[in-house]
Amino acid sequence: MPGRRQDAITWNQLRRHLGKVEKPARYTGGEINAVHKDPQSVDVLFALAFPDVYEVGMSHLGSQILYSVLNSRPDVSCERVYAPWRDMESLLREKGWPLFSIENRLPLSSFDIVGFSLQYELTYTNALMMLDLGGIPLRSKHRGPEDPLIIAGGPCAMAAEPMADFIDAFALGDGEELALDIVDTYKAWKGTGKSRLDLLVMLALVESVYVPSLYDVEYRADGTVGKVSPVPVKLDEGSYESIKAQIEDPDIRRSCFPEDMPGYFVPPARVRRRVIRSLEAAPFIHEPLIPLMEPIHDRVMVEIFRGCTQGCRFCQAGTIYRPVRERTPETISKYAKELLESSGYDEVSLVSLSSADYSHIETLLARLMADCPGSKVSLPSLRVDSFSVELAKMLGASWTGLTLAPEAGSQRMRNIINKKVTEEEIFDAVRHAFGSGFAHIKLYFMIGLPGETDEDVEAIADLARRIRQTGRDMGVRPTIVVSVSGFVPKPNTPFQWEPCIQREELRRRQRLLGDGLRGPGLSYKYHDVEHTWLEAVLARGDRRLSEALELAFRRGARFDAWSNHLDIDIWEQVFQDTGLDPAFYAHRERGKEEILPWDHLDSGISKEFLLRERERAEKGYTTDDCRSGVCVGCGVCPKLRVEMSLK
Amino acid sequence: MLPMRVRVRYTKGDTVRFLSHLDIARNLRMALAGAKWPVAMTQGYSPKMKVSFYAPLPVGTAGDEEYMDVVLDTKGIADFIRAKAQGALSGGNAGRHVRLAHVLTPLAQALSAALPKGIALKGLYIVPDSKSSFESQIRASLYRVETEEVTAEALSSAMAEFLAQAQVLSELRRPGQTKTVDLRKFVESIDVVPNSCPATFFMKIRHENGRTVRPQWVIDSLARFGMDVDTAEVIVDRIKLYLE
Ligand code: SF4
Numbered sequence: 001m002p003g004r005r006q007d008a009i010t011w012n013q014l015r016r017h018l019g020k021v022e023k024p025a026r027y028t029g030g031e032i033n034a035v036h037k038d039p040q041s042v043d044v045l046f047a048l049a050f051p052d053v054y055e056v057g058m059s060h061l062g063s064q065i066l067y068s069v070l071n072s073r074p075d076v077s078c079e080r081v082y083a084p085w086r087d088m089e090s091l092l093r094e095k096g097w098p099l100f101s102i103e104n105r106l107p108l109s110s111f112d113i114v115g116f117s118l119q120y121e122l123t124y125t126n127a128l129m130m131l132d133l134g135g136i137p138l139r140s141k142h143r144g145p146e147d148p149l150i151i152a153g154g155p156c157a158m159a160a161e162p163m164a165d166f167i168d169a170f171a172l173g174d175g176e177e178l179a180l181d182i183v184d185t186y187k188a189w190k191g192t193g194k195s196r197l198d199l200l201v202m203l204a205l206v207e208s209v210y211v212p213s214l215y216d217v218e219y220r221a222d223g224t225v226g227k228v229s230p231v232p233v234k235l236d237e238g239s240y241e242s243i244k245a246q247i248e249d250p251d252i253r254r255s256c257f258p259e260d261m262p263g264y265f266v267p268p269a270r271v272r273r274r275v276i277r278s279l280e281a282a283p284f285i286h287e288p289l290i291p292l293m294e295p296i297h298d299r300v301m302v303e304i305f306r307g308c309t310q311g312c313r314f315c316q317a318g319t320i321y322r323p324v325r326e327r328t329p330e331t332i333s334k335y336a337k338e339l340l341e342s343s344g345y346d347e348v349s350l351v352s353l354s355s356a357d358y359s360h361i362e363t364l365l366a367r368l369m370a371d372c373p374g375s376k377v378s379l380p381s382l383r384v385d386s387f388s389v390e391l392a393k394m395l396g397a398s399w400t401g402l403t404l405a406p407e408a409g410s411q412r413m414r415n416i417i418n419k420k421v422t423e424e425e426i427f428d429a430v431r432h433a434f435g436s437g438f439a440h441i442k443l444y445f446m447i448g449l450p451g452e453t454d455e456d457v458e459a460i461a462d463l464a465r466r467i468r469q470t471g472r473d474m475g476v477r478p479t480i481v482v483s484v485s486g487f488v489p490k491p492n493t494p495f496q497w498e499p500c501i502q503r504e505e506l507r508r509r510q511r512l513l514g515d516g517l518r519g520p521g522l523s524y525k526y527h528d529v530e531h532t533w534l535e536a537v538l539a540r541g542d543r544r545l546s547e548a549l550e551l552a553f554r555r556g557a558r559f560d561a562w563s564n565h566l567d568i569d570i571w572e573q574v575f576q577d578t579g580l581d582p583a584f585y586a587h588r589e590r591g592k593e594e595i596l597p598w599d600h601l602d603s604g605i606s607k608e609f610l611l612r613e614r615e616r617a618e619k620g621y622t623t624d625d626c627r628s629g630v631c632v633g634c635g636v637c638p639k640l641r642v643e644m645s646l647k
Numbered sequence: 648m649l650p651m652r653v654r655v656r657y658t659k660g661d662t663v664r665f666l667s668h669l670d671i672a673r674n675l676r677m678a679l680a681g682a683k684w685p686v687a688m689t690q691g692y693s694p695k696m697k698v699s700f701y702a703p704l705p706v707g708t709a710g711d712e713e714y715m716d717v718v719l720d721t722k723g724i725a726d727f728i729r730a731k732a733q734g735a736l737s738g739g740n741a742g743r744h745v746r747l748a749h750v751l752t753p754l755a756q757a758l759s760a761a762l763p764k765g766i767a768l769k770g771l772y773i774v775p776d777s778k779s780s781f782e783s784q785i786r787a788s789l790y791r792v793e794t795e796e797v798t799a800e801a802l803s804s805a806m807a808e809f810l811a812q813a814q815v816l817s818e819l820r821r822p823g824q825t826k827t828v829d830l831r832k833f834v835e836s837i838d839v840v841p842n843s844c845p846a847t848f849f850m851k852i853r854h855e856n857g858r859t860v861r862p863q864w865v866i867d868s869l870a871r872f873g874m875d876v877d878t879a880e881v882i883v884d885r886i887k888l889y890l891e
Contacts, residue, residue: 015664016795019707019879024665032763290677292663292763293670344681344761 108134401440409459461516486532685723
């Protein structure tokens with residue numbers, strides 16, 4: 001139980017020094033609907049930790065959901081903490097103050113549970129900085145009975161081996177129910193006087209909780225993973241009996257407490273992702289946090305469905321949130337109206353991975369416009385087709401411009417990545433857009449994709465130019481922004497075995513594309529190659545990378561995801577000093593038989609399906625979206641015992 | 648019918664002192680929207696609420712007496728009252744014969760409820776809708792300043808020196824240019840609270856044609872009189888505006 005109940009930082013202390021930092025309102029809270037509970041009045045103090053700045057964290061819907069779910073429990077108090085900007089970190093260090101929560105300004109170390117939201121690999125060093133500043137030992141093995149339990153969720157948790165040494169337990173999948181299960185487990189343990197190891201064992205028995213320290217990883221001579229094996233844990237007699245007695249499922253009892261190993265707990269060989277069966281029935285935030293300082297977007301958010309089965313082969317979100325679960329138009333509209341009225345905002349964003357795919361999108365929009373007159377509705381993540389353009393037009397978005405993501409320039413390449421949009425559909429869409437008054441079009445592409453040739457790269461520029469010409473032929477003076485990111489092969493996608501291309505080659509392709517995008521009405525934005533590279537190293541890394549992460553953090557790596565803040569020299573040097581070869585992680589094609597560092601974490605997607613998809617990619621075959629009614633056999637529904645739920 | 652201009656007096660409290668003026672304005676606009684005030688909108692592409700703010704405070708400074716003017720859409724007022732008072736007014740020509748109390752009380756209640764903690768409504772007044780700026784009526788600001796870094800005695804003598812000068816020139820660095828201002832000219836009075844701890848003083852600073860100086864700049868200039876105070880560690884509250 002956390003015993004280091006350091007005192008809260010007082011407001012008077014804080015206000016005398018915040019004048020020295022940029023955007024001090026990042027640290028002062030006071031948001032509308034923020035929850036302030038008396039820490040003494042609850043059983044479990046939970047810190048929701050977001051390893052990026054306040055504004056980014058505040059615009060993250062998942063964190064808002066967890067905040068609301070956790071605080072809806074009278075026995076739990078959930079407070080928030082964000083990554084302090086560098087100036088604030090310096091101030092905290094200079095004053096000898098620990099990193100503190102927004103609500104009651106409690107030191108991070110005084111919480112029972114600290115839960116990180118890992119949205120992106122390049123926030124890992126920030127998470128370490130937050131632990132360190134919070135007065136919590138970085139590595140799980142160095143934490144004692146008085147330290148908080150450190151957990152982490154979010155998409156990165158599905159393949160977070162580089163963070164395995166720092167996180168006590170990962171929560172895999174949808175968090176609404178899982179977070180409460182973890183809290184309940186913690187509560188059952190707290191005050192029993194049992195060891196921290198007991199707590200970890202109890203957590204490992206919660207469905208979808210992965211306790212990395214209970215697994216041992218062996219490596220082959222060539223550096224690849226040889227074996228990931230659960231480590232049997234000897235429990236003292238009392239613990240053994242009481243923990244075992246809690247387990248109802250006879251199969252789990254048999255496999256985790258094998259008869260031939262009395263007194264031992266054996267962690268499950270694989271940990272399976274949690275999915276909520278129904279989004280319609282899932283908790284909804286009736287009282288969203290409204291920040292007092294300017295947020296990234298001035299609007300409320302309503303999730304219209306979770307999961308996406310378009311099947312783009314580069315997309316991790318397209319696999320790890322399956323299957324599709326929709327809310328009904330009635331519910332969405334009701335929630336939207338409620339939020340708009342209570343918040344004072346005049347815009348609602350309908351959140352999903354591919355808005356135009358929502359089964360009743362037109363009904364929904366018509367309904368929203370009738371129910372919430374005078375409010376704006378925004379639909380992020382539209383498809384590239386004239387239907388989506390029509391939706392954008394319906395919403396009167398013509399003055400903000402249109403964002404479309406063909407992802408690749410040539411049909412050949414789009415088939416490889418399973419972006420099922422034809423040239424004809426693209427031009428239908430843009431003609432419709434120009435005809436509807438859209439003059440600014442932003443196009444998203446990726447380069448460095450598997451099988452990409454120079455022609456495919458040049459096809460991007462060609463497509464952009466022809467789109468512009470189409471506009472001109474229609475009497476519009478279009479501006480086309482081409483935004484290009486480098487492809488990073490991500491775990492749990494059909495491309496997880498692919499190498500990420502070398503930085504020099506990526507630069508060359510960026511230049512090649514740039515050459516084709518000169519001229520009036522065209523502009524070109526591209527991501528920093530170094531970000532792509534580092535992400536490629538960390539996304540598919542194994543536990544050994546923890547060494548590099550810690551050293552990079554110690555040497556000052558922070559906010560690696562921010563342009564101009566990634567200090568690549570630190571990382572190059574760190575890889576040299578730790579003897580870890582970044583190319584081994586980023587640029588090596590993985591063998592089909594190879595054990596991947598995240599294979600013991602089960603997203604529900606079968607490896608056979610991913611391999612099949614990869615083969616189809618090589619042949620240029622596309623694969624349908626199972627929304628159409630035909631299951632393409634990704635494995636999620638049978639494996640996780642869920643069903644797609646369209647409304 | 649003439650548009651109706653309502654002057655809102657509010658406080659920027661201690662806990663929201665670190666919000667910028669733009670954020671304060673944003674929160675007030677959102678509260679007006681949340682309170683469903685019938686605010687008149689500007690014409691054009693993206694209509695904006697007709698609201699104006701005066702003598703904006705910088706990040707870090709709290710204020711007890713802040714003002715915002717809101718132009719109300721007269722047609723909307725009747726609807727607003729009808730919705731709020733739920734029939735307290737007699738039907739028919741309610742729009743034309745609205746009594747002030749009937750308007751201001753529900754407006755105040757709705758706005759109070761919609762404001763975030765830290766920003767509090769202190770009063771509502773109906774003012775003539777004239778173009779002559781309220782800003783030009785502000786003659787001076789009274790600030791209360793607290794510092795833990797020096798004693799009240801040290802502060803007193805430095806302040807006395809400051810006041811004894813005919814001129815205290817200071818360079819203000821603005822993006823792209825440096826301007827010299829005479830701080831002394833703006834400072835009307837300084838009163839140090841004897842034996843206060845933390846050292847506290849009151850400073851009255853003039854506004855001239857909408858121009859004024861910040862107490863922090865004055866404190867910064869005290870380095871010349873042997874008093875080094877980090878202005879970032881000083882707590883400044885504006886407690887009063889003097890109007891013409
Ligand atoms: S199992 Fe079939 S229906 Fe379910 S998500 Fe996968 S492809 Fe779609």
